[in-house]
Amino acid sequence: MDTFLGRVTMYRLVLALLLVLAAYAFVLSGLGLLAFSPKELGATLAAAVVTSWGGTRMMAMIVRTRPHTESSLITGLLLFFVMFPSDAAAGVGGIAAAGLIAAASKYLVAFRGRHIFNPAAFGAAAVTLLGLGAAAWWAANPAMLPVVLLCTIVILYRTRKLTMGAVFLVLAVGILVMRLTAGGTDPASALQLVLVSYPVLFLLGFMLTEPLTLPPRRWQQLLVAALVAIVLSLQISIGPVFIGPEYALLIGNAVAFTMGQRRRIRLRYTESRQLTPTSVEVSFAPAKPVRFKPGQYMELTLPHARPDRRGIRRIFSISSSPGDASVRFGLRLSDPPSSFKSALLNLRPGASVNATMVAGDFVLPANPAVPLMLLAGGIGVTPFLSQLRSMEGTDQGRDIVLVYVVSTPTELGYVDELSRSRVILFCPGNPGPLPEGWIHGGTGFPTAKDLRSLIPDVDRRHAYISGSPTTLAHAKLVIREAGGKSIRTDAFLGY
Known part of the structure; x- marks a missing residue:
């Protein structure tokens, strides 16, 4: 559905x-x-x-x-x-x-x-x-x-x-x-x-x-x-x-x-970079500082010629930290890409884009003592990037393990940004050299047995899942079978 x-x-x-x-x-x-x-x-x-x-x-x-x-x-x-x-x-x-x-x-x-x-x-x-x-x-x-x-x-x-x-x-x-x-x-x-x-x-x-x-x-x-x-x-x-x-x-x-972002957000396009063969990260400089919590999303408006059925407004999870000078979004490209994403990637530096809102409840618990397991499917790692980036240089000391699931070794993105995090990678084939502290957990989607073996305290961790609807449905069943009770999800629709 x-x-x-x-x-x-x-x-x-x-x-x-x-x-x-x-x-x-x-x-x-x-x-x-x-x-x-x-x-x-x-x-x-x-x-x-x-x-x-x-x-x-x-x-x-x-x-x-x-x-x-x-x-x-x-x-x-x-x-x-x-x-x-x-x-x-x-x-x-x-x-x-x-x-x-x-x-x-x-x-x-x-x-x-x-x-x-x-x-x-x-x-x-x-x-x-x-x-x-x-x-x-x-x-x-x-x-x-x-x-x-x-x-x-x-x-x-x-x-x-x-x-x-x-x-x-x-x-x-x-x-x-x-x-x-x-x-x-x-x-x-x-x-x-x-x-x-x-x-x-x-x-x-x-x-x-x-x-x-x-x-x-x-x-x-x-x-x-x-x-x-x-x-x-x-x-x-x-x-x-x-x-x-x-x-x-x-x-x-x-x-x-009175409760929300009470102004239109104006962004100036600066650059894009290739993350994987099928995903990119785009960066914008906001005209004024943007208030958001790590894990939230933003709706962008980009009028363009001959928009397809997806229209001229799209929602993207924010991958940057609230303290960054730039606002960044990671996005997956279909083949062929939608008219919106094509127009976005064809922007010239300095082009203006409006955002209509910042919203979302996919935020980490206020109590930093709560142990967490983050499970990302592909580009679903984007909101976790914002959350992990926001903790760099702080003394929060959160107990976090990221389970990162990708379809092929070439779809492994954000390796440098995640190099200091505790990551368990599930990836078919040989992913090549991994950052210190990373674990190659398996070649398929993690099972309940995998999670209990690699994360012995999985049953007491709050689980956060981000990715496609298929990833979310599969992961929820696996986490519950492994003993997980508290689960929050962030569905990437339309990919």
């Missing part, structure tokens, strides 16, 4: 799911299972998507930047499901206004190039306050529920937000059911009513998970999810304004903004 979903970016996955959901809505409307006619849905869809797309392009021209087409289409489709459908002039005008306001908010309601609020929620809230339209969240419908539920599960799984989704649903559904039960509704009917008539699933799957308006750490995301769930379920009013789902999300966005 990870391999399949990793073939496309999150933007394209969400766009595809929204298109499937829209097509399903038109089918239901044609069958008379929705309260809105195909004509009303068609007018709403056209107004929302055209104004969001057109408004984004217009604003991009004004501020002299490139528009993100997929993002604008997603915003338009979200408004299609949020705004009250209409084919009347006034209704379509309100929907169009929501699309234009949503597009403008990405550039005007922003801080140092980073937008603060979910654009669709901002557009819906704005036109409601102005009296130009109304949010209906009509995707919350009994006939729509099965597909909305499936889409939500796919998005939460792909984004590794299942725990966040569980926190949101438990609180939102639980509080709403209790409120309805207190009003005289029996619990079973209350639960059914909440699931089919409140937009908890659509809000969670398609809007709360937006990466640019989420904080970077998991505990922060859980906190924001809980806050949005509570505000949504209390259904309060402030004066004449009812605090509906769009306002609950905007409140969560505002809190999330």
Whole structure:
């Protein structure tokens, strides 16, 4: 599943799911299972998507930047499901206004190039306050529920937000059911009513998970999810304004903004170096110091001609230490490489690249006394490089052993950087001379017997695994069989 979903970016996955959901809505409307006619849905869809797309392009021209087409289409489709459908002039005008306001908010309601609020929620809230339209969240419908539920599960799984989704649903559904039960509704009917008539699933799957308006750490995301769930379920009013789902999300966005990297990160390309025949490390000089924790990742944006299905934004684990002057990323090259990576490797020194966020929870325990086993598959060693580099010249004295698995001797990278670390190498054939202290543990993937033999205390070490989904799945089984209990993973999707 990870391999399949990793073939496309999150933007394209969400766009595809929204298109499937829209097509399903038109089918239901044609069958008379929705309260809105195909004509009303068609007018709403056209107004929302055209104004969001057109408004984004217009604003991009004004501020002299490139528009993100997929993002604008997603915003338009979200408004299609949020705004009250209409084919009347006034209704379509309100929907169009929501699309234009949503597009403008990405550039005007922003801080140092980073937008603060979910654009669709901002557009819906704005036109409601102005009296130009109304949010209906009509995707919350009994006939729509099965597909909305499936889409939500796919998005939460792909984004590794299942725990966040569980926190949101438990609180939102639980509080709403209790409120309805207190009003005289029996619990079973209350639960059914909440699931089919409140937009908890659509809000969670398609809007709360937006990466640019989420904080970077998991505990922060859980906190924001809980806050949005509570505000949504209390259904309060402030004066004449009812605090509906769009306002609950905007409140969560505002809190999330205070927790993360509150500016666009500008990087200047400096150089690249070949690590192995199929991997390189690229280096950038940041315009200002970048705050990150060793093991986190960064999303780069690189507009280029004829982007393939992977798009113009990609996530890469940071291989440099937070104290380094350069920000570096190790990346694997497929044959042929993606359009993004080709454009990245063809950059000239001095070329500017923007990063949209720093995030991730693949960080080492705060307590340096915790013994660790790091297991890397190929280029999955990248986040470990950042962690090990950050400890050089410090007195942390962590007890760390790195299990490094490569497919061939030529795929062994970062040997010099890892020469002072305790490394157990699993590599077919003869890897040649190894740094002092390294052990050639075997020629295949490590078994539970290998780990128990080479790392006798494997059962008390916290295990960290980084690599492809296949590597992660295999390694987790082996580590558990060897007695390991605490396991954290970092999946390299799309390779």
